[in-house]
Amino acid sequence: MGSCGGFQRLSSPFTTYVIFIVLMTLLKYCNAMIVLEQWKERTRDHHHHHGDNDDSAGSTVLRSKCDLFEGRWVYDETYPLYKDSSCPFIEQEFDCPKNGRPDSFYQKYRWQPNACSLPRYRGQDLLRELKGKKILFVGDSLSLNQWQSLICMLHVAALNSKYTLHRVGDLSTFTLPEYEISVMLSRNAFLVDIEKEKIGTVLKLDSIENGNSWKGYNVIIFNTWHWWLHKGHQQPWEYIQVGNKIEKDMNRLDAFREAIRTWSKWVDSNVNPNITKVFFQSTSPTHYNGEEWNGTSSSTCKGQSRPIGGSRYSTGPPQAEVIVKQVLGQMAKPVSLLDITTLSQLRRDGHPSVYGIYGGRENDCSHWCVPGVPDTWNQLLLAMLVNK
Ligand SMILES: *[C@@H]1O[C@H](CO)[C@@H](O)[C@H](O)[C@H]1NC(C)=O
Numbered sequence: 213m214g215s216c217g218g219f220q221r222l223s224s225p226f227t228t229y230v231i232f233i234v235l236m237t238l239l240k241y242c243n244a245m246i247v248l249e250q251w252k253e254r255t256r257d258h259h260h261h262h263g264d265n266d267d268s269a270g271s272t273v274l275r276s277k278c279d280l281f282e283g284r285w286v287y288d289e290t291y292p293l294y295k296d297s298s299c300p301f302i303e304q305e306f307d308c309p310k311n312g313r314p315d316s317f318y319q320k321y322r323w324q325p326n327a328c329s330l331p332r333y334r335g336q337d338l339l340r341e342l343k344g345k346k347i348l349f350v351g352d353s354l355s356l357n358q359w360q361s362l363i364c365m366l367h368v369a370a371l372n373s374k375y376t377l378h379r380v381g382d383l384s385t386f387t388l389p390e391y392e393i394s395v396m397l398s399r400n401a402f403l404v405d406i407e408k409e410k411i412g413t414v415l416k417l418d419s420i421e422n423g424n425s426w427k428g429y430n431v432i433i434f435n436t437w438h439w440w441l442h443k444g445h446q447q448p449w450e451y452i453q454v455g456n457k458i459e460k461d462m463n464r465l466d467a468f469r470e471a472i473r474t475w476s477k478w479v480d481s482n483v484n485p486n487i488t489k490v491f492f493q494s495t496s497p498t499h500y501n502g503e504e505w506n507g508t509s510s511s512t513c514k515g516q517s518r519p520i521g522g523s524r525y526s527t528g529p530p531q532a533e534v535i536v537k538q539v540l541g542q543m544a545k546p547v548s549l550l551d552i553t554t555l556s557q558l559r560r561d562g563h564p565s566v567y568g569i570y571g572g573r574e575n576d577c578s579h580w581c582v583p584g585v586p587d588t589w590n591q592l593l594l595a596m597l598v599n600k
Pocket residue numbers: 484485486
């Protein structure tokens with residue numbers, strides 16, 4: 213009140229004029245600064261396209277106020293982090309070199325955050341951080357993709373150490389007994405329950421009995437999205453249920469939101485953050501529409517051999533991503549968003565395309581080659597675990 217009164221007493225026409233001029237000058241100065249920053253950003257991107265001589269490479273400094281997920285891809289001779297031939301258990305659908313993919317630039321890009329640098333990857337750091345830990349991935353085939361990459365990274369980091377790998381039903385388990393590390397994958401497309409009932413298969417948006425098998429882990433990485441859009445013969449349910457209401461179908465984004473809320477309540481009431489760190493893997497993008505990057509709708513990931521330069525993707529974040537961020541923002545327990553959406557949007561070149569499981573008969577622009585982009589997701593996961 214007092215300072216406002218003071219301002220009113222001062223406001224003769226002349227002082228109003230002076231204040232106006234000062235404000236306009238400040239505004240111009242700010243605009244100039246923004247333009248300058250944009251120019252700096254552009255020249256930096258330009259510079260990086262011409263070589264891998266990056267002054268921050270090798271630095272292990274991770275400044276605390278840095279957005280790891282805001283950055284660009286830079287060419288790096290030392291990549292990939294491992295050869296596909298040194299990881300004997302890559303599923304055929306991700307093993308692009310073995311399926312005949314002739315180019316290899318797509319393996320040679322390192323993620324470079326704009327405001328800091330990711331620590332240079334060392335297998336020993338990964339082993340040290342995960343030693344004694346039980347890690348669980350829960351989700352669809354994008355979780356399988358990241359799990360595959362992580363167990364390859366672990367195996368290659370400890371080549372002479374015995375490992376076990378087996379699958380029982382929907383649960384796959386990889387262990388490194390010497391380091392007491394286990395990394396599991398629970399195949400679960402929706403997170404919420406899907407059950408066979410008399411009327412048919414029902415997707416239950418507010419039921420999450422599944423969660424009983426997610427207890428006792430040190431790190432859990434959740435993901436769900438792609439299956440929410442499936443229709444026709446790819447849709448594994450016949451009814452969708454919320455409370456007592458059973459429907460043939462509903463708006464898929466609304467259904468997704470409801471399910472993510474159910475999941476978030478499960479986390480809030482079941483996770484002890486002193487024991488378990490929870491991550492949510494953000495939406496993994498597909499590249500079926502070339503209009504998103506160069507104007508022709510007929511082009512897809514097929515034949516793409518280089519990432520998109522810079523830090524921006526034309527479409528911005530997918531709607532599912534906006535929902536995930538909203539729900540995470542309302543949670544009581546800490547959940548870290550493994551925010552791989554934008555950085556993966558820039559990687560139209562990273563998919564199996566016709567070098568996936570069905571050979572030339574299918575064009576897979578949804579999953580990712582291993583080694584490849586999911587290795588970076590795991591590098592970021594490691595950086596977040598170390599930084600906490
Ligand atoms: C977690 O640890 C803190 C500090 O040791 C303690 O105060 C808190 O009660 C613990 N929370 C749970 C849920 O065990």
